[in-house]
Amino acid sequence: MAEHYEVLIAGGGSAGISIAARLSQLERPPSIGLIEPSSKHYYQPIWTLIGGGVFPKEVSERDEADFIPAGTTWMQDAVERFEPEKNTVVTKGGKTITYGDLVVALGIQLDWSRVKGLEEALGKDGVSSNYSYATVEKTWEFIRALRKGKAVFTFPSTPIKCAGAPQKIMYLAEETFRTAGVRDQVQVIYASATPSIFGIPKYRMALEKIVAERDIETRFSLNLTEIRAKDRVAVFEPVGGGDLQEIDYDFIHVTPPQSAPAVVRDSPLAGDGGWVAVDKHTLQHVKYPNVWSSGDCSSLPVSKTGAAVRKQVPVLVENWQAKRDGKPLRASYDGYASCPLVTGRGKCILAEFGYDGAIMETFPFDQAQERYSMYALKAYALPNLYWHGMLRGRM
Numbered sequence: 018m019a020e021h022y023e024v025l026i027a028g029g030g031s032a033g034i035s036i037a038a039r040l041s042q043l044e045r046p047p048s049i050g051l052i053e054p055s056s057k058h059y060y061q062p063i064w065t066l067i068g069g070g071v072f073p074k075e076v077s078e079r080d081e082a083d084f085i086p087a088g089t090t091w092m093q094d095a096v097e098r099f100e101p102e103k104n105t106v107v108t109k110g111g112k113t114i115t116y117g118d119l120v121v122a123l124g125i126q127l128d129w130s131r132v133k134g135l136e137e138a139l140g141k142d143g144v145s146s147n148y149s150y151a152t153v154e155k156t157w158e159f160i161r162a163l164r165k166g167k168a169v170f171t172f173p174s175t176p177i178k179c180a181g182a183p184q185k186i187m188y189l190a191e192e193t194f195r196t197a198g199v200r201d202q203v204q205v206i207y208a209s210a211t212p213s214i215f216g217i218p219k220y221r222m223a224l225e226k227i228v229a230e231r232d233i234e235t236r237f238s239l240n241l242t243e244i245r246a247k248d249r250v251a252v253f254e255p256v257g258g259g260d261l262q263e264i265d266y267d268f269i270h271v272t273p274p275q276s277a278p279a280v281v282r283d284s285p286l287a288g289d290g291g292w293v294a295v296d297k298h299t300l301q302h303v304k305y306p307n308v309w310s311s312g313d314c315s316s317l318p319v320s321k322t323g324a325a326v327r328k329q330v331p332v333l334v335e336n337w338q339a340k341r342d343g344k345p346l347r348a349s350y351d352g353y354a355s356c357p358l359v360t361g362r363g364k365c366i367l368a369e370f371g372y373d374g375a376i377m378e379t380f381p382f383d384q385a386q387e388r389y390s391m392y393a394l395k396a397y398a399l400p401n402l403y404w405h406g407m408l409r410g411r412m
Contacts, residue, residue, distance in 0.1 A: 019105070019113040019114060019115045020050065020112065020113075020114045020115070021048075021114070021115045021116065021117075022047070022048045022049060022050035022090070022114065022115075022116050022117070023047030023048045023049070023116070023117040023118065024040055024047045024048070024049050024050070024116065024117065024118050024119075024120060024337070025049075025050045025051075025052070025106060025114055025115075025116035025118070025119050025120070026049065026050065026051045026052070026119075026120045026122060027052050027096050027099075027106065027119065027120065027121050027122065027123055028052070028053060028121065028122035028123040028124060028312075028314070029051055029052075029053025029055070029058070029081060029084075029085075029091070030053075030058070030122060030123075030124050030312065031312060031323050031326045031403075031407070031408070032120075032122035032124075032311040032312035032326045032329070032330060033051060033053065033120070033122035033312075034051075034058070034084050034085070034086075034408050035326065035327070035330045035407050035408055035410060036120055036122065036311065036330050036333060036334060037049055037051050037085070037086050037089045037410075038084075038086045038408060038409055038410030039330060039331065039334045039410040040086075040334060040337075041086040041087060041088045041089055041410070042086075042410050043334075043338065046088060047117070047118075047341075048090075049086075049088065049089040049090065050089070050090045050092060050114060050116070051085065051089050051090065051091050051092065052092045052094055052095065052096055052106070052108060052114075053081060053091065053092075053093065054093055054094060054095040055081055056080065056081050056082070056093065057078055057079070057080065057081055058078070058079050058080070058081045058083075058084055058408075059077050059078055059079075059150060060076075060077045060079075060400055060403055060404065061077065061178070061179070061323075062179060062322075062323055062357075062395075062399065062400075062403075063076060063077045063396075063400055064077060064147045064148070064150070064153045064182075065147055065179075065182050065185045065186055065189070065359060066189075066359070066395075066396055067147070067153045067154060067156075067157070068145070068147040068153050068154075068156035068157055068160075068186050068189070068270075069156075069157065069160075069185075069186060069189030069190070069193070069359075069362070070157040070160070070161065070189075070193070071189075071362065071396065072396075073154070074150060074153050074154050076400070077150070078150070079404065084408050084409075086410070092108065092110075092112065092114075094108040094109060094110040094112060095108060095109045095110075095280075096108060096109070096123070096280050097109045097280070098280065098283075098284065099119075099121075099280070099281075099284040099285065099286055100285075101119070101284075101285050101286060101302075101304075101305045101308055102285070103115075104116055104117070104119070104307065106119065116307075117307065118307045118308070118309065118337060118340075119305075119307065119308045119309070120308075120309045120310065120311070120333070121281065121286060121293045121308065121309070121310040121314060121315075122310065122311050122312045122314065123278045123280070123281060123314045124178075124278070124312060124313045124314055125176075125177075125178050125275045125276070125277070125278070125313035125314060125321060126275060126276050126277065126278045126279065127148060127149075127273045127275055128175075128273060128274040128275060128276055129273050131273070131274040132241055132242060132243060132244060132271065132273065132274065133242065133243040133244070133252075134243055134244040134245060134246055135244045135271060135273070137246065138244045138246035139152055139271075140152040140155045141246070142246055142249070143159050143163075143249065143266065143267055143268040143269060144244060144246060144269055144271065145158075145159055145268075145269075145270055145271070146270060146271045146272065146273060147182060147186055147270065148182075148272060148273055156186065156270060159268045160189075160190045160193050160194075160268065161193065161197075163194070163199070163203060163267060163268050164197075164199045164202060164203075165199065165202035165203060165267070166202075166203060166204070166266070166267030166268070167203070167204045167205075167206060167264070167265060167266045167267050167268075168187075168190055168191075168194070168203055168204070168205050168206070168266070168267065168268045168269075168270075169206045169208055169251060169264055169266040169268070169269040169270070170183055170184065170186065170187040170190075170205075170206070170207050170208070170269075170270045170272075171183065171208050171209065171241045171251070171269070171270070171271050171272055172184075172207075172208075172209035172210055172211055172272050173210055173240060173241060173272055173273065173274040173275070174210035174240040174256055174274070175274045175275050175276060176275060176276075176290075176321060177272060177275045177321065178275065178313050178321040178322070179320075179321070179322055179356070180216075180320050180321070180322075180356065181215075181356040181357075181358045181368070182272065183207075183209070183270070183272040184207060184214065184224070184358070185358060185359045185360075186270055187205065187207055187233065187270070188227070188231075188359065188360045188361055189359065189361065189362065190205070190268075190270075191205050191231050191233060192361040192362060204234065205231075205232070205233045205234065206233075206234045206235075206236060206264065207228070207233055207234070207235045207236065208236045208239045208241065208251070208253060208264060209235070209236070209237055209238075209239065210237075210238065210239060210240040210241075210256050211237060211238075212237055212238055212256075213225075213237060214228060214235065215358075215368070216374070217368060217370050217374050217376070218374070219376060219385050220356075220358065220366060220368040220385055222385075223366055223385040223386070224358065224360075224366070227360055227387075236253075236264075238255055238256040238257065239253040239254070239255060239256070239262060240253060240254050240255075240256055241253055241271065242254045242261070244269070244271070248265075249265055249266055249267065250263050250264070250265050250266070251263070251264045251265075251266055251269055276290075276291060277290060277291035277292045277293075277314055278314055281293055281314050285304075286302065286305070286308060286310075288303070288316050289316065290316070292314060292315055292316040293308075293310035293314055293315050293316060294316050295309065295310045295315050295316055295317065297316075297317055297318060297350070297352070297372070298332075298349040298350055298351075299332070299336050299346045299348070299349065299350075300315070300317070300329060300332055300333040300336065300350060301336060301340075301346065306340070307340075309333050309336075309337060311326060311329040311330055311333050312325075312326045312329070315329075317329070317350070317352070318352070318372070319352045319353075319354045319371075319372070320354040320356060320370075322354050322355060322356060323403065323407075324353070324354055324355030324356075324369075325352075325353060325354040325355070326407075327407055327412065328350060328351075328353040329350050330407075331348070332348040332349065332350045335347075335348035336348045351371045351372060351375075351377075352370075352371035352372030352373075352375075353369070353370075353371045353377055354369075354370060354371070355367065355368065355369045356368040356369075357391060357392075357394065357395035357399070359392065359395060360387050361387075362392075363389050363392050364387040364388070364389065364392055365387065365388060365389075365391035365392035365394070365395050366384065366385055366386065366387055366388075366391065367379075367380070367384040367388075367391040367394070367395075368384070368385075369384065
């Protein structure tokens with residue numbers, strides 16, 4: 018006989034745990050099942066500062082079991098397939114689980130293999146990435162050891178989580194080279210598939226000024242396709258077509274291509290691009306009214322950040338409760354996302370924006386200016402708010 022839950026949550030990351038926590042605190046909490054294979058939970062936004070030598074990687078890791086809310090049944094398993102017509106999920110462990118409502122919060126898939134030679138090279142001979150817990154400390158090791166040559170930082174042509182991360186580590190590295198007295202011997206290159214340094218004009222102008230002041234070379238509309246580790250050469254394809262371009266490197270920080278999880282992309286839940294197709298305001302599925310999604314795997318046209326999840330979760334839970342009570346879905350997500358753009362140790366620009374690029378700043382000053390207060394927020398306050406607030410359903 019199939020297990021059944023009033024709410025079944027697929028994914029125990031930022032969104033999944035936060036939603037479970039809020040649901041469990043309702044006056045009439047539903048029965049909640051949560052499917053998550055990992056025994057560890059990571060606060061990934063801090064990986065930039067780990068790669069920059071500020072913290073050891075262990076500060077980002079906790080036991081998943083410590084954050085499963087009381088009353089939630091955790092199945093340490095993975096989703097094999099979604100069957101929304103039957104209100105059923107089948108797991109890789111062979112379980113068949115039925116639900117009243119389904120929340121899909123499976124995050125984003127890192128496609129290392131889409132860059133030829135990257136998987137074999139990662140973590141060795143100057144090739145690293147802050148997008149992997151296994152290699153994040155290698156980033157700092159390689160930055161600290163570099164005394165001359167080229168340091169290259171990449172951004173792929175796909176959507177990614179934390180779109181500011183590829184350049185944040187670049188600013189920390191450039192500062193390290195200056196502090197070590199070797200900046201004149203190190204060429205810093207930002208090779209990005211995007212057309213500019215940042216999508217929101219206010220923050221783009223501030224970052225362009227920083228890039229110019231620090232003599233960072235930007236090469237836009239270039240997508241990394243291959244790492245030739247033996248020759249220390251990175252191969253890029255121009256976005257829109259054209260001849261391949263090669264950049265030799267002594268150190269390269271790679272942001273891998275990313276995509277919707279295959280189990281979502283290959284399911285009836287997927288819309289354009291393979292993401293879970295939901296209404297951008299209510300977070301309810303456009304075809305299946307008892308399916309919801311939050312976070313990186315959703316079709317929401319926003320930056321894929323933890324700050325966005327923090328604003329999505331209460332909207333989803335409120336609308337789920339309204340649906341259960343037979344009321345209209347009145348809670349509306351406005352597309353809020355935040356990107357603390359670390360530009361050095363003790364320096365940060367806090368970009369906050371919503372749908373259509375609307376500026377949605379929290380503080381009564383110009384957040385496009387570098388400030389220590391915003392760095393302290395990023396490095397110290399936000400991790401504590403995440404572990405003790407957001408994942409506990411308190412914010």
